Amino acid sequence: MSGIHLQHLHPPFELAKGKTLSRFLHYLPGPCVFHIPGKNRSQCRIIVTLLHGNEPSGLKALHRLLNEDFIPEVETKFIIASVAAAKTEPLFSHRMLPGQADLNRCFGKDIKDLQHQLAQAIEAQIRGFSPQAVVDMHNTSGSGPAFCVSTQATEQHLALASHFSHRMILTPIRLGAIMEQELGGPIITVEAGGAQDEVADRVAYNGLISFLSAKDVFVSKQHVEQLKMPxxxxxxxxxxxxxxxxxxxxxxxxxxxxxxxxxxxxxxxxxxxxxxxxxxxxxxxxxxxxxxxxxxxxxxxxxxxxxxxxxxxxxxxxxxxxxxxxxxxxxxx
Ligand SMILES: [Zn+2]
Known part of the structure; x- marks a missing residue:
């Protein structure tokens, strides 16, 4: 059992409403889960974001969705991971805190330091929700177009990717990333584009609207080109x-x-x-x-x-x- 516990946040989400993004970030209590009620309460979709503290597009999208009182099709959980790293000045500039391991290299490993315990807590939390699908939202460090990454290319994985991009990288490389784990539902990683690029924020927001509004999340939105074995x-x-x-x-x-x-x-x-x-x-x-x-x-x-x-x-x-x-x-x- 992990020694780290995620904080749980429920409506009305006053910490986001009418607040600037930096204020919203400062109100986050640490690694946490936003529980956003959907129209259909029997299914659950999960977004994990800010595994890297310098990749803000996913959190920006959440901030906007909360301010717009967005109602998703099904129960939706946003898991926000590296809050302390993101809060460290200058905001959104630290991938992780100095001296710590890269959180997205800590999954699926039986190591006891804080970053590995946080990874274990996130993994256990996701499995506990029995998700229909999981999206792990990142930014790239350099500028560039959006793409998805997956360890599998089933119809379901490709359909998930199609909400966000027309490119999916299929990788056999095992690094300890969350997308390599067995979570009870298919998971893809989305690289929305450069952390500094406004277009990446739009890709993340529009993709999440598509992913969270879909009655059937596994109906493809566009053809997805696969790049195999990089x-x-x-x-x-x-x-x-x-x-x-x-x-x-x-x-x-x-x-x-x-x-x-x-x-x-x-x-x-x-x-x-x-x-x-x-x-x-x-x-x-x-x-x-x-x-x-x-x-x-x-x-x-x-x-x-x-x-x-x-x-x-x-x-x-x-x-x-x-x-x-x-x-x-x-x-x-
Ligand atoms: Zn990342």
């Missing part, structure tokens, strides 16, 4: 990275400052992505699979080039995130 390009141990227009002598890897422009687009064979000081691929690793790395990339006169047509996504230009998470995801185009 790999993560990571920095090797001890290597540093920067983003610039010229190679930096003191960094193992320098990527072009505008590398985000390749997000979900086509990256043809022979595209120069940046520079590698040592003139080989040792500074990079690809989910530990060196064979794919050398099939997809080469280094020529210190330039990092694509060796075949690729599709890159979730590209970051934040060196800290590149170092602690990954540079980007990639599939063969």
């Amino acid at each position: 790999r993560r390009v990571e920095l090797s141990e001890g290597c540093d990275i920067a983003y610039a227009d010229v190679p930096l002598a003191d960094k193992a890897v320098t990527l072009h400052k505008d590398i985000e422009k390749y997000n979900f687009g086509e990256t043809p064979e022979g595209t120069a992505l940046g520079w590698i000081n040592n003139n080989n691929l040792n500074a990079l690793s690809l989910d530990g699979d060196a064979n794919l790395l050398t099939r997809w990339f080469r280094v020529e006169r210190n330039q990092l080039m694509t060796k075949c047509p690729l599709k890159l996504f979730m590209i970051t230009t934040n060196a800290d995130i590149a170092k602690s998470d990954c540079l980007f995801y990639v599939v063969e185009d």
Whole structure:
């Protein structure tokens, strides 16, 4: 049993009504569950958001829905996770608090620290609701279009994704994320777009209206393109990275400052992505699979080039995130 308890919030939600977003955030008591009554009380849909404190689109959508007295089709629970990280100044700038583990890498693990206990409490709470469907709402760190992520591509998962985006990434990678867990109903992760982008807030809000208003949530809203089996390009141990227009002598890897422009687009064979000081691929690793790395990339006169047509996504230009998470995801185009 987890030692962390989620706070429960019920109507009339005075903490949100007529309040600014930052006021609303400050009134949140910590990790909590909003219980929003639906027209049909026999089913339940769940939204988990703010697993990362710097990804506000889901919370902004909740704030707006509460202010509009939105009535969902079925019982709706919003689980708000990393409240303390989000509240830490500057607001919505901390993925997690310094020194803590990334909450969305803590699911499904039997570890006793606070972040893992919070993950366990959220998981247990979701299972307790016996949800029809679960949506885990995020933002990407860089700018870019919305997409969904799932570990399964059943009709149900694709239909859930179709409320939010026409793209779904099907990933076999296991990191300890909530979407990898067995929760009693299908779960997808939604990446609404960049945390700073207004369009991401609209995607989150409109998608949630669609998801929560649907009589049958598993009726598809649009065709969803699947991107299968992406790999993560990571920095090797001890290597540093920067983003610039010229190679930096003191960094193992320098990527072009505008590398985000390749997000979900086509990256043809022979595209120069940046520079590698040592003139080989040792500074990079690809989910530990060196064979794919050398099939997809080469280094020529210190330039990092694509060796075949690729599709890159979730590209970051934040060196800290590149170092602690990954540079980007990639599939063969
Ligand atoms: Zn996130």
